[in-house]
Amino acid sequence: MQFIKVVGILSLVAVCASAFINGTSLNNFTNGTSKDVLISQRSSIRRGYILNEDLGSYYKYQTTPNTWPNARGICESEGGHLVIINSEKEASFLLSLMGQHPASSLDRRVTTTDYIFIGFHDLFKDWEFVTVLDQTIEAAGYFDWVPGGANNAGGNEKCGSLWRNGGLNDITCNFLLTFVCEIPVNACDYD
Ligand SMILES: [Ca+2]
Ligand SMILES: [Ca+2]
Numbered sequence: 001m002q003f004i005k006v007v008g009i010l011s012l013v014a015v016c017a018s019a020f021i022n023g024t025s026l027n028n029f030t031n032g033t034s035k036d037v038l039i040s041q042r043s044s045i046r047r048g049y050i051l052n053e054d055l056g057s058y059y060k061y062q063t064t065p066n067t068w069p070n071a072r073g074i075c076e077s078e079g080g081h082l083v084i085i086n087s088e089k090e091a092s093f094l095l096s097l098m099g100q101h102p103a104s105s106l107d108r109r110v111t112t113t114d115y116i117f118i119g120f121h122d123l124f125k126d127w128e129f130v131t132v133l134d135q136t137i138e139a140a141g142y143f144d145w146v147p148g149g150a151n152n153a154g155g156n157e158k159c160g161s162l163w164r165n166g167g168l169n170d171i172t173c174n175f176l177l178t179f180v181c182e183i184p185v186n187a188c189d190y191d
Contacts, residue, residue, distance in 0.1 A: 058183040065110040065176035068159035071117045080183035082119030084131045085142035098164050117179035120160035
């Protein structure tokens with residue numbers, strides 16, 4: 001898992017490196033140039049992402065269903081991570097995003113339209129739910145479960161999902177679900 005973490009960090013570095021626009025580092029935009037310009041320059045390299053300034057992140061609802069490990073990899077390849085819910089407000093935002101993609105509109109290959117994959121799991125140790133950035137979900141700031149959600153049904157639910165009506169659920173990693181990627185506005189500040 002250490003390898004995955006390193007790859008994740010490297011992909012963030014890669015996106016930040018690719019942010020050189022016309023030979024000008026994004027860092028120059030932070031010196032005396034408005035944040036709006038900085039954000040617009042960055043959004044140009046983050047196609048399909050929408051900015052929620054209040055939450056301080058870009059988000060993209062990925063409509064092609066995939067497994068949790070693949071979803072995680074796709075988000076990392078785009079310079080972010082599978083969405084991590086840090087507040088009730090962020091959870092509400094995600095539910096509204098799901099509302100914009102009603103069940104009837106989803107790809108038929110999807111295993112269930114009721115859930116999206118999000119960035120937590122208990123792959124390291126049963127019942128220890130951590131985010132894809134290795135924080136406990138309690139520390140991350142949102143850990144409301146659907147009733148009976150954290151149940152490891154069939155002994156085979158290790159990956160995180162969000163229910164369309166609100167609340168976390170552990171779910172089978174190999175389901176094919178739609179998912180949401182998140183790129184914090186300050187992603188290039190990661191070290
Ligand atoms: Ca977040
Ligand atoms: Ca479950």
